[in-house]
Amino acid sequence: MNDQGETDRRETPADGAEPTTTHAAWGAGHPRLLISSEQERLVHELHEDRLLIGSSTECALQLPGTDSVHATIVHDERDEYVLTLHGEGEMNANPDAAATHPGDRSETLRTGAQFTAGPWRLVFTREEFADHGRPYGGREGGELSDQPLQPPRPDYTGRG
Template sequence: MRPEAPAPHAPQPTTTHSSWGSGEPHLLIVNEEDGRIVFPLDADLVTIGSDGGNHVVLEGTMPLHATIRHDEHDEYLLTMHGPGETNARPIGGSEDRTEVLRTGARFTMGPWRIVFMRAEYADHGRPYGGREGGEGTHQRRQPDRPDYRHH
């Protein structure tokens, strides 16, 4: 017995496996005195701290306070080298304070509050662009991710 094919007019769910770096990933950086900065994450490694050689220079932080790496799975990974709070998802067994950033992830450095933003259609933690885990209790599994090594 063969499974029935979906009707041609049936809606096909999308996936979050968009092209490499899509969804306009960026940081919203705010403090009381300097207002808001929008920093696009368009490099595979971004350094943040008070040293003038960093991509993002923030007064009142350590010389190299954090790094954000765009990995081979099209994820953005935050590694905190200095003090600060985060609400991102830690990588299992990670002792170096490395966390996967998802849309809306927040972290602090000195007087700065930072939010990672990426359109939900491209955020791999948001299957099919919906709530993580699906609507209610069920959600179909996404297909495997593309091989992003050749982006």
């Protein structure tokens, strides 16, 4: 218990297991996009901090049949990959919902997040140990207020 008589959610669980974390070194976990259309399958490794996706020659990931700049993925200061969909397409997040990126068609990508651009389906994947989402085991151990917090994020200002 803390000074206010409340249970500290970061305490070691009664079973003695140490809390897990999904915080890892900057850019860890082999982040990449699995890309498919009816005819092709591609993999794009995410090494850049800003990736333009579209049909323009200025895009690092050029996909025929998309808008000139159809989407952007930014590797942000929290070591998250954030998608902004500029052109038509579907994404996991409801762009009308008040979420982590209100007012735009953006979402923080988690392993398995999918979006479309023209005839292409793109799936983000990153090893679980570095995905910053729910710690190993997902919902196991509770939901929302019952789920133990992860330790604070590392300071990524030094990028590593």
